[in-house]
Amino acid sequence: MKPAGTHSSESMPEDLSEALKKSTKDVHEQAETTEFMKNFQKGQVSLREFKMYMSSLYYIYSALEKESERNKDNPVYAPVYFPAELNRKHALEQDLEYFYGPTWRQEIQCYDATQKYVVRLQHVGQHEPELLVAHAYTRYLGDLSGGQVLKKIAQKALHLPSTGDGVAFFTFPGVSNITKFKQLYRARMNALPMDSATKQRIVEEARNSFLINIQVFEELQKLASQGRENGHPMQQQTELRAR
Numbered sequence: 001m002k003p004a005g006t007h008s009s010e011s012m013p014e015d016l017s018e019a020l021k022k023s024t025k026d027v028h029e030q031a032e033t034t035e036f037m038k039n040f041q042k043g044q045v046s047l048r049e050f051k052m053y054m055s056s057l058y059y060i061y062s063a064l065e066k067e068s069e070r071n072k073d074n075p076v077y078a079p080v081y082f083p084a085e086l087n088r089k090h091a092l093e094q095d096l097e098y099f100y101g102p103t104w105r106q107e108i109q110c111y112d113a114t115q116k117y118v119v120r121l122q123h124v125g126q127h128e129p130e131l132l133v134a135h136a137y138t139r140y141l142g143d144l145s146g147g148q149v150l151k152k153i154a155q156k157a158l159h160l161p162s163t164g165d166g167v168a169f170f171t172f173p174g175v176s177n178i179t180k181f182k183q184l185y186r187a188r189m190n191a192l193p194m195d196s197a198t199k200q201r202i203v204e205e206a207r208n209s210f211l212i213n214i215q216v217f218e219e220l221q222k223l224a225s226q227g228r229e230n231g232h233p234m235q236q237q238t239e240l241r242a243r
């Protein structure tokens with residue numbers, strides 16, 4: 001009997017890109033409909049929540065990009081290594097400096113679910129590098145898709161300037177045509193050398209990556225509501241401004 005939550009390879013599409021899209025459809029929907037993401041889509045995101053989210057992303061992308069760098073010459077990852085086009089760490093540093101000021105490094109926190117994500121990325125990058133593409137796919141293709149909608153919502157909800165300050169994370173200056181770049185990325189994924197067992201493991205890892213992302217959102221949501229109950233000053237400030 002196959003373990004619960006795994007996907008049978010019987011109906012697995014040939015191309016990795018198709019297999020990933022198909023096998024993560026349900027977890028994508030789960031991620032989209034977490035309280036955190038549902039609220040975000042409605043423009044119900046406070047400055048405090050957004051800052052916590054960006055801080056988590058900073059830890060996640062620092063780890064993802066460190067492991068990408070480690071595997072840039074590894075044939076199981078090299079074809080999908082696009083640092084100039086995709087890297088987000090520097091953009092997140094700019095956003096965090098914008099929101100927290102120059103002392104941002106001392107002010108941000110890495111919460112448990114985010115830490116778990118970081119540990120998984122480090123494990124994959126160092127011990128199972130053939131699975132790293134699953135993590136890069138989940139984050140970067142997501143950022144190039146739904147992320148573009150979230151950018152506009154954040155700018156409006158948080159009254160951010162039209163200069164792009166505070167939303168560098170969602171902006172990809174190295175990608176001139178997002179649709180074409182996603183096509184190229186999919187083609188590169190499809191050309192990665194792998195047997196069917198590895199393809200199955202990559203698909204499972206992508207599902208796992210979505211589930212870890214969901215845990216990050218759930219934790220942020222919980223922390224945000226605790227902050228509200230305690231009447232966190234930052235929360236009150238944004239609520240006042242929103243009136």
Ligand code: HEM
Pocket residue numbers: 017020021028031032037038040041137138139141142143145146147149210213
């Ligand atoms: C694709 C929306 C959250 C990962 C897409 C697409 C849309 C979308 C419309 C399809 C784009 C296309 O086919 O051209 C959203 C919205 C979200 C959200 C509105 C939240 C409010 C997420 C999250 C993740 C994610 C949290 C992962 C952490 C992906 C990936 C794809 C994708 C990997 C590419 C699927 C593929 O073509 O293989 N998203 N998304 N999304 N999204 Fe999301």
